[in-house]
Amino acid sequence: MTTTISAVSQRKFNFSPGPAVLPVPVLEELRDELLCYPGAGCSLLEMSHRDKQFLEILHGAEASLRSLLGVGDDHAVLFLQGGARLQFSMIPANLLRGTGKTAEYLITGSWGKYALAEAIKEGSAKAIYDAKSTQHDRVPVAGDYQASSDAAYLYYCSNETIQGVQFPTEPDCPSGVPLVCDASSDFLCRPVDMSRYGLLYACAQKNAGPAGVTVVIIRRDLLPLGSADLPGYLQYRNHAENDSEWNTPPTFAIYALGKVANWLSRDIGGLAAMRRLNEQKAALLYDVVDAFPGFYQGHAQAACRSLMNVTFRLPSDDLQAAFLSEAKALDLNNLAGHRSVGGIRASIYNAMPIEGAETLSQFMTDFANRHAS
Numbered sequence: 001m002t003t004t005i006s007a008v009s010q011r012k013f014n015f016s017p018g019p020a021v022l023p024v025p026v027l028e029e030l031r032d033e034l035l036c037y038p039g040a041g042c043s044l045l046e047m048s049h050r051d052k053q054f055l056e057i058l059h060g061a062e063a064s065l066r067s068l069l070g071v072g073d074d075h076a077v078l079f080l081q082g083g084a085r086l087q088f089s090m091i092p093a094n095l096l097r098g099t100g101k102t103a104e105y106l107i108t109g110s111w112g113k114y115a116l117a118e119a120i121k122e123g124s125a126k127a128i129y130d131a132k133s134t135q136h137d138r139v140p141v142a143g144d145y146q147a148s149s150d151a152a153y154l155y156y157c158s159n160e161t162i163q164g165v166q167f168p169t170e171p172d173c174p175s176g177v178p179l180v181c182d183a184s185s186d187f188l189c190r191p192v193d194m195s196r197y198g199l200l201y202a203c204a205q206k207n208a209g210p211a212g213v214t215v216v217i218i219r220r221d222l223l224p225l226g227s228a229d230l231p232g233y234l235q236y237r238n239h240a241e242n243d244s245e246w247n248t249p250p251t252f253a254i255y256a257l258g259k260v261a262n263w264l265s266r267d268i269g270g271l272a273a274m275r276r277l278n279e280q281k282a283a284l285l286y287d288v289v290d291a292f293p294g295f296y297q298g299h300a301q302a303a304c305r306s307l308m309n310v311t312f313r314l315p316s317d318d319l320q321a322a323f324l325s326e327a328k329a330l331d332l333n334n335l336a337g338h339r340s341v342g343g344i345r346a347s348i349y350n351a352m353p354i355e356g357a358e359t360l361s362q363f364m365t366d367f368a369n370r371h372a373s
Contacts, residue, residue: 012331013356015346017161017309017338018185019205023351025267026259044255049248057251058244061258068261068271071194071217078216078236079244079254083203084184087214088115091155091180091199092122093234094226101152104128106145106171109136109160110340111182119155136163138301140171153178153198159186161206162338164311164345165300170196178222186308187215188264189350190275198222204253206308207349209260212253264350274350278307281348281357285310288364295372296364299343313343320344323367332360 014021037044040053047054062077071077080086096103096119103123105116107130119125129145131138147154154173158181159166166186170193173179178198187202194200199218205211216236223237232238238246268274286305289296289312299311314320323344327335337343348357 012333013352013359014333015348015352015356015360016334017206017345017347019211020207020347020349021351022209022256023260023263023267026256026263026351029259030256045252047251049245049251054251054255055243057255057258058249061254061261064258064261064265065215065217068188068264069192069194069217074221075194075197075217075219076223076236076240078218078239079249079257080214080216080239081212081250083211083214084111084182084201085114087182087201087216088118089122090234090236091115091153091201092119092125093230094236095178095180095199095222096123096125096152097230098227099123099152099225101150102126102148103152104147104154106140106154106156107131107136108139108165108167109157109163110338111160111162111184112155112157115155115157115182123152131165135299136160136165137299139165139167139304142172147172147174147177149174149177151177153180155180155182157182157184159183159306159308161185161306161309161345161347162311162341163299164306164309165304166306166308168304178219185349186306188261188271188274189278189307191271204257206347207260207351209257210253212250213257215257260351268350275307277354278348278350281352281354282307282310284354284357284361285346285348285364288361288368291365292368292372295368308347308349310346310348311337311341311343313337317342319371322371326367327360327363330359330363332356332363335360 092103103119103125105127107113107127116127129140154177156171179196180198181200183200183202185206187207189207201216203214218236223240226235226237289298297313314323324335335344335346337345
């Protein structure tokens with residue numbers, strides 16, 4: 001017990017954008033079961049993916065996700081590898097290639113831009129909205145774009161980690177057009193109406209577990225669209241028909257994801273409760289940004305500020321360097337903005353305790369009082 005208390009006390013507030021902070025109760029469960037999974041006689045890391053106990057783990061993780069998100073039988077839940085980068089290609093390979101249609105993209109930041117670049121390699125794809133002219137500081141509102149009724153699909157990234165911009169609700173999508181979402185950085189942060197989606201995916205390492213597994217939730221009527229000449233791993237149908245075991249799945253990451261899903265249900269009380277906590281954490285930081293508008297320069301427009309990634313700049317590079325240095329001395333770690341844009345980025349994913357947001361908020365206020373002119 002002494003060792004456990006010591007280890008927990010050494011943990012600092014980790015604002016990393018990913019791999020990101022994990023819930024301490026989940027880490028403790030993983031630690032306690034790592035050497036020998038209960039009843040297995042071996043570690044989960046050593047267990048065959050065909051073992052009955054692992055299949056129970058896999059099906060349990062799926063059931064927990066279905067319960068949290070309200071996913072019905074009309075959607076398949078797949079556990080894949082390759083992260084968002086593979087999905088940038090896998091989605092158009094299955095839903096666009098050979099259809100003669102055009103895939104339409106809403107570009108609100110870097111990850112949507114990267115996804116479109118890969119889709120163009122598979123067929124006709126275009127941006128019907130791009131906030132580039134305002135440095136991707138917003139999401140579209142009514143009238144900003146017109147989606148085609150015969151598009152192959154409409155794609156968007158619900159939360160852009162680099163810019164700190166988040167869709168408050170799903171974008172308008174014509175009936176009959178599959179809505180496709182990269183939810184990697186805000187997965188499980190709030191309730192989602194899965195009936196609106198043709199496909200929603202998320203790599204786990206922001207909000208749902210360690211790196212290594214990507215959850216793909218796809219409407220079953222879309223599975224037959226993938227061409228038979230696709231390489232086997234790129235075919236969603238193969239994974240759906242083989243219970244996510246077409247190849248050896250990322251067993252440990254799936255196991256950990258199931259633990260996180262259980263923590264959300266058991267300890268937090270579900271996704272509506274998680275959203276309320278996330279709104280509280282975000283408000284602590286945005287309130288300071290708004291209190292010192294000439295000092296903290298927030299990137300995202302107020303109506304689409306991210307609950308997950310709070311991004312802002314200070315008046316000079318020297319002040320930003322001092323901010324990061326003083327924050328680290330207070331055990332507020334990994335606050336530097338993405339290398340492509342700089343500035344400050346506080347990633348306050350689900351597992352960031354409210355004490356972390358409170359401590360950062362207090363530091364931001366103190367720093368501004370000392371340095372703002």
